[in-house]
Amino acid sequence: xxxxxxTKDSEAVxxxxxxxxxxxxxxxxxxxxxxxxxxxxPPRDLAQRVGYTExxxxxxxxxxxMGLSCGNPTALAALxxxxxxxxxxxxxxxxxxxxxxxxxxxxxxxxxxxxxxxITKARRNIAAYRERxxxxxxxxxxxxxxxxxxxxxxxxxxISNCVINLSPDKPQVWREIARVLxxxxxxxxxxxxxxRSLPQAVRExxxxxxxxxxxxxxxxxxxxxxxxxxxxxxxxxxNDGYVDxxxxxxDPLYQQIMRHLPEGMKASDFVTSLAIAxxxxxxxxxx
Numbered sequence: 001x002x003x004x005x006x007t008k009d010s011e012a013v014x015x016x017x018x019x020x021x022x023x024x025x026x027x028x029x030x031x032x033x034x035x036x037x038x039x040x041x042p043p044r045d046l047a048q049r050v051g052y053t054e055x056x057x058x059x060x061x062x063x064x065x066m067g068l069s070c071g072n073p074t075a076l077a078a079l080x081x082x083x084x085x086x087x088x089x090x091x092x093x094x095x096x097x098x099x100x101x102x103x104x105x106x107x108x109x110x111x112x113x114x115x116x117x118x119i120t121k122a123r124r125n126i127a128a129y130r131e132r133x134x135x136x137x138x139x140x141x142x143x144x145x146x147x148x149x150x151x152x153x154x155x156x157x158x159i160s161n162c163v164i165n166l167s168p169d170k171p172q173v174w175r176e177i178a179r180v181l182x183x184x185x186x187x188x189x190x191x192x193x194x195x196r197s198l199p200q201a202v203r204e205x206x207x208x209x210x211x212x213x214x215x216x217x218x219x220x221x222x223x224x225x226x227x228x229x230x231x232x233x234x235x236x237x238x239n240d241g242y243v244d245x246x247x248x249x250x251d252p253l254y255q256q257i258m259r260h261l262p263e264g265m266k267a268s269d270f271v272t273s274l275a276i277a278x279x280x281x282x283x284x285x286x287x
Contacts, residue, residue, distance in 0.1 A: 056098045061128035063121065064093045071190025071239070073159035074098045076275050078188075082106040083156040086180060088145040088173070089113055089163025093122035093138070097129050099159065100138045110155075111140045112148055146172040150180045160189045165216040174229035178280055187231060187278040192216045198270050199260060216271060231278040242273035 052072050074095055079085060079102035087095045090111025099109040113119050122140045130136055143149040145160075146169050158177045167173050177187060194216050217225075219236060226234050258267065 052098070056101070059101060059129070059132045060094065060097055061125035061132070064097055064125050064129075071161060071242075071273055071275055073161050073188045073190045073275075074102060076188035076190065076277060077157050077159055077186060079103055079107075079157060084154065085109045085157045085159060086148070086150060086155045087111045088148075088158065088160035088177075089166070090122060090140060091118050093125050093129075093140065095159055095161050096122070096138050096140070097125070100129065100135055101133055103137065105135060105137060107137060109138045110150065111138070112143050112145060112150070113140070114142070114144045116142060146176060148176045148180055152179055153182050155180045155185060156182055157186045157188060159187075160191065162191055164189060165192050167215070170217060170222075171225050171228065174225045174231070178229040178231055181280040183280060184282040185280045187226070187276065187280075189276040191222070191274050191276060192271055193219045193222050193236075193274040194270060195219065195268075195272055196270055199262065219272070219274060222274065222276065226276070226278050230280065232281050233277075233279040235275075235277040237275040237277075239273040239275065240268045 052075075056074075073087075074085075077085070077099075079099055081102075081104040083103045084107060085096075085099040085103055087099065087109065090096050090113045093111060096109045096111040100107070103109060111122060113122070119140050119142045126138060126140075129138060141149045145163065145167060158181060164170060164173050181187070195218075197218070198216075219238070223234055223236060261267070261270070
């Protein structure tokens with residue numbers, strides 16, 4: 001029997017995500033539990049398919065890449081030396097460690113995650129990162145992405161990888177992004193979004209929620225929330241092939257969702273991988 005969840009109960013959603021990802025961190029398994037999220041596809045291969053390079057992956061500490069990506073926000077961000085980067089929902093530290101290499105010794109990469117087990121895992125990886133790169137420029141903080149433990153206007157770039165859709169209060173997440181960004185700061189997010197509304201049975205599945213599907217919202221809603229938070233120059237780029245590829249990867253989440261979709265329809269008829277780029281206007285500038 002598939003566990004169901006009242007998706008209107010914010011605390012229940014938050015606790016389900018915290019519990020699910022805590023288990024992933026401790027057992028080093030994916031959001032689907034006993035079977036890796038991407039089925040027969042190793043995390044390194046998945047990372048390369050969504051845009052990470054061999055060089056980016058080579059310097060990663062063991063276990064930092066957990067196969068939970070749906071894009072490469074660090075590539076979208078076009079990070080520059082000396083910048084301060086904030087990763088929302090940093091997990092085992094994949095994007096923080098990649099970003100740290102790009103911003104160099106004069107920059108800083110900060111990860112925020114609400115799951116203590118993930119923060120512990122990421123912090124344990126810092127020593128290996130220092131040894132492999134010679135850099136001491138990363139930091140991991142326990143906190144919710146709706147209430148970031150980061151001061152106002154202190155971040156050059158906010159990134160996130162398949163996490164914002166998990167939040168029960170997405171408008172607040174986008175307001176927090178705008179709050180911590182410096183004027184002129186950038187947003188580079190990879191996330192899952194809806195092409196059309198999901199069937200109720202899928203929205204209520206705990207597995208689908210933790211797997212970044214049931215919490216997703218319509219593409220136009222994502223743009224509306226970002227714009228309402230005060231962001232500008234919003235560019236949304238779809239990658240429908242990511243969701244279709246889950247079938248080739250024998251992804252167990254995909255198979256579970258397929259059993260709850262109308263006959264003849266596939267997951268990509270409802271869900272897409274979305275690259276979201278935006279900017280916080282400079283002082284006195286609107287867009």
